[in-house]
Amino acid sequence: MQKFRTIDVEDKHLKLPPNLSNYEKAYRDYDLAEWARGEIEYFEDGKINAAYNAVERHANNENKNKVALYLLDENLFETKLTFFELNRLTNQFANFLKSLDIAKGDRVFFFLPRNATVFYGFLGTLKIGAIAGTMFSAFGPDALYDRLENSGAKVLITTTELLPRLKNVRRKLPALEHVITTKRLAKILNKHSDELHTSHTDPDDPAFMLYTSGTTGKPKGVVHAHKAIITQHLTAKYVLDLKPSDVYWCTADPGWITGVAYQILGTLSNAASTVIYAGRFDPKTWYQIIEKYRVTVWYSAPTAIRMLQAAGDELVKFHNLSSLRHLGSVGEPLNPEPLSWGHRVFKQAFHDTWWQTETGAICIANYPCLDIRVGSMGKPFPGITAGIVDDKGNELPPLTEGNLALKKGFTSQMIKIWKRPKKFKSYFIKSWYITGDRAYLDKDGYFWFVGRADDVIKTQGERVGPFEVESAIISHPACAEAGVIGKPDPLRGQIIKAFIALKPGFKPSEKLKLEISEHVKHNLAGHAYPREIEFVDSLPKTRSGKIVRRLLRAKELGLPLGDTSTLEEF
Secondary structure, eight states, X not given: OOOOOEEOGGGGXXXXXXXXOOHHHHHHHXXXXXXXXXXXXXXXXXXXXXHIIIIIHHHTSTTTTSEEEEEEOTTOOEEEEEHHHHHHHHHHHHHHHHHTTOXXXXXXXEEOOSSHHHHHHHHHHHHTTOEEEEEOTTOOHHHHHHXXXXXXXXXXXXXXXXXXXGTTTGGGOTTOOEEEEHHHHHHHHTTSOSOOOOOOBOTTSEEEEEEEOOSSSOOEEEEEETTHHHHHHHHHHHTSOOOTTOEEEEOSOTTSHHHIIIIIITTGGGTXXXXXXXXXXXXXXXXXXXXXXXXXXXXXXXXXXXXXXXXXXXXHHTSOOTTOOEEEEOSSOOOHHHHHHHHHHHSSOEEEEEOOTTTOSOOEEOOTTSOEETTOOXXXXXXXXXEEEOTTSOBOOTTOOEEEEEETTOTTSOOEETTOHHHHHHTEETTEEEEXXXXXXXXXXXXXXXXXXXXXXXXXXXXXXXXXXXXXHHTSTTEEEEEEEEEEETTTEEEEEEEXXXXXXXXOOHHHHHHHHHHHHHHTOXXXXXXXXXXXXXXXXXXXXXXXXXXHHHHHHTOOOOOOTTBSOO
């Protein structure tokens, strides 16, 4: 098990008292009803609507004229929507759907860039009890077809620019009755009332669905209920530490679960002002946005953090980033090196969070009120029971590697896999949801990520987690990113092969390969160093920033690539 360094609470330079001041007490005494009281509004009949909680209640209270969304296009042209204005648009969109005879349970999908329509459209869909689905704007025709065909979506909202990708598959989608572009929609909405009786949905009624990537099969439609907003709201408040006074920026895309949970639902429900940037990653532009909008809470991916680190410390000095008070990381575990870098240059620590599309909200995290054990996943959110179990669902003792699992029953947990009940059932053993990740628990209750179950490498009789090898690699001054796989070897079972992207100014060489291998051997273990190294320009990643090791493995071994629709570039 790895050694760890600690960032103490005193070293975090907290600018405001955190919303969660005593983690241990909160976890011990947690009561969902008590925590949700005053945070989430139920209707008098005991029913709930996620969109009502995200926007409508704020449009009718002291937050009505507060900016809900700062929407920035790729040229940084700004559009602002207050909670009142956003709610008005959601009502008009809901009434538009009703005019199409869209009813409770019907699927409405959005194939859009990061613009206003995906926000008010998503929320408007939930308001009438229909099921919303978002799709990443880089998807091609095959990825669109898989999702629209499986979901049986009746309505698709897209742009004129993206419409041609649907051309060759539209005829194979008999359930898809309406395809509307944003240009046409803008003219239509004005014809519809901005008054609406929001649907009183049962807490267990489906609200939205998102598709996860399959290794070899089709993407899986993960469905979440309206009650998911309870955990999304509470984690946004107590993990991301959101306050109504905050200007918040999550760099994710609403086509993925992070964008849905922590741009649309959980964060708007906390009445924070949210920045949305539609352009591509650029360090200078990102720093400009933080500076101009006085961003206070920033939630991004390890890949982006590593790329900012590679851009250098000097660039940071040209911008006033003093508004930042809380930083979060999402997508995959944050390596120790970029975490330490962020703490040094921003004077704030990135707080890593762990969760999945299937969990719907943050489940394990590092909290403002707790010390950070650098490289650790952190501790479970109050109300979440996490454990390490064997393949039969038996709980394992601390310091024993096994399957990371969560007790069933938390409100943001998926309620079904669309049209695949057997697949849904396969996720559960006894009372546990099996996450597919390998991890271990230390004696103080911190969880430590080892790797995806199918990524763990067994070399010379020893199990090696790719994450710790990758972390050791990028601690070398030449290495920006690394992806590690196990490669079959007749002598050792598997050897470790590393794919490495170098920082600017460094050139590939055999000498550098040897230097990196020795660096890892010295800093990690004698058996856990890469015996093969391949320098690459970039690594295959999902939009959320996860390195897709299965693709590295597939290309290396000549295996089928499986679903590639969730990749940022491929």
